[in-house]
Amino acid sequence: MLCICNHSYSQEKELVLNFLENKLYAEKSDVEFIIDNQKIEIPEGLLTDIETGMQYGLDNSHVFNKSSKSKMMSNTYDASFFERMQKKPSHYLVILKILYLDLIEKENGGDYKFSADIKCLDLINGTNIIQRNVSTTGTYSNKADITYSSSKLSQDIAKRVREATTKSIKNKFPIANFVISLGEVKGDKVKSVATNSLRYAKQGKPKYAYAHIVDKEIEVDGKTIYLFELVGNLSQPKKIKSEIHYRVSDGKKQLLAAFNEGKDIYITKAPLGPGL
Numbered sequence: 693m694l695c696i697c698n699h700s701y702s703q704e705k706e707l708v709l710n711f712l713e714n715k716l717y718a719e720k721s722d723v724e725f726i727i728d729n730q731k732i733e734i735p736e737g738l739l740t741d742i743e744t745g746m747q748y749g750l751d752n753s754h755v756f757n758k759s760s761k762s763k764m765m766s767n768t769y770d771a772s773f774f775e776r777m778q779k780k781p782s783h784y785l786v787i788l789k790i791l792y793l794d795l796i797e798k799e800n801g802g803d804y805k806f807s808a809d810i811k812c813l814d815l816i817n818g819t820n821i822i823q824r825n826v827s828t829t830g831t832y833s834n835k836a837d838i839t840y841s842s843s844k845l846s847q848d849i850a851k852r853v854r855e856a857t858t859k860s861i862k863n864k865f866p867i868a869n870f871v872i873s874l875g876e877v878k879g880d881k882v883k884s885v886a887t888n889s890l891r892y893a894k895q896g897k898p899k900y901a902y903a904h905i906v907d908k909e910i911e912v913d914g915k916t917i918y919l920f921e922l923v924g925n926l927s928q929p930k931k932i933k934s935e936i937h938y939r940v941s942d943g944k945k946q947l948l949a950a951f952n953e954g955k956d957i958y959i960t961k962a963p964l965g966p967g968l
Contacts, residue, residue, distance in 0.1 A: 725750060725786040732790055737841035738849065745850030746788050749857025785813040786822075786861075788853065801833040806849050810860055822864050826856035869959035871903060871951060875937060881944035882951070885926070886935045887959050898961040901926040901938060903947055905955045920964040923947050923957065 727743055734742075787810070794805040806829070812822035830848055837843040875884030885903070907921035924943030929936050938959075940947055950957055958964075 723750065723784040723786055726788070728787055728789045730790055732793055734790060734793060735839050737839055737843070738793075738846045740841045741846035741850040742788070742790075742853055745853040746786075746857055748850075749854040750786065750861065752854070752858040753861035783815060785815050786857070787811045787813070788857075795832075795838065801831060801837070803829065803831050804838075804845060805829050806852075808853065810853075810857055812861065812864070822860050824856055824860040826852055828852045869901075869936070871947070871957040871959065872935070874948070874951060877948065880948060882940055882948040883944065884937060884939050885924075885947065885951075886932075886937050889931055889934055889936045897929070899927065899929065901929070901959050901961055902963045903943065903950075904958045904960065904964050905950050920958075922963050923950050926959070 725746060727739065727746065729739070789809045789811065791807040791809060792805065796803045796805075805827070807825065807827040810822065810824045810826060811820055813819070814821050828849060830845060832838060832843070832845045837845040840846075869887040871885045871887055873886045874882050875886060877883065902922055903924035903926060904920045905923055922943070924947035925941040926938035927941050928939040931937075947957065
């Protein structure tokens with residue numbers, strides 16, 4: 693199955709999902725995001741890692757990813773700033789507002805407390821559609837852990853920001869079914885998998901489903917064509933809370949390998965490409 697898109701898979705993963713879902717969730721534009729440090733003096737290295745964590749959180753949401761237009765960090769905003777943002781063709785504005793970073797020095801390092809709010813504004817409708825707090829505590833061994841990026845302290849905070857951003861966006865913007873976890877695994881074979889159920893009813897509650905990855909992308913007349921590979925046949929769906937659990941009929945090795953490699957595995961009610 694070929695899907696023609698104007699961007700690379702790595703840059704615009706949501707276009708693949710739009711094809712699968714046949715629907716655009718942020719069709720009017722991309723997303724802008726801002727890190728607002730509320731005039732708190734955040735060390736540059738830590739701010740860099742927080743920015744990276746937030747970007748990855750948007751990427752992993754499969755709604756807002758590397759199409760994000762800007763990564764602005766500032767401690768001053770006024771009405772004219774938001775007016776300028778609204779005049780741009782951006783639909784959503786995601787803001788990470790850092791509330792506090794408390795550092796308690798001790799003889800050999802110290803403790804830290806971090807808290808921030810994540811907001812997602814719909815600029816077209818002028819509404820705040822997401823608000824979520826992220827907070828974490830931990831220890832650091834020396835001042836270098838605070839000053840420089842990629843220290844354990846900044847990585848831990850960035851990870852928490854990334855996870856909170858991803859969860860917030862996914863909960864609000866369900867797009868396509870993915871394999872989100874593995875069930876029974878024996879050796880190099882997976883016997884069952886779980887997806888979330890948000891798209892299951894839209895598919896007509898199929899008795900069978902198909903697992904795919906984007907295998908290749910080729911350029912044709914300046915456009916990227918995606919080639920999907922079928923990696924698993926699924927059956928016997930069973931709804932458990934907010935998940936659908938499937939038995940893996942064929943492709944037990946291929947599906948497990950794709951999951952372990954960190955690939956996105958899309959679930960559809962019809963096969964999209966060659967495989968198995």
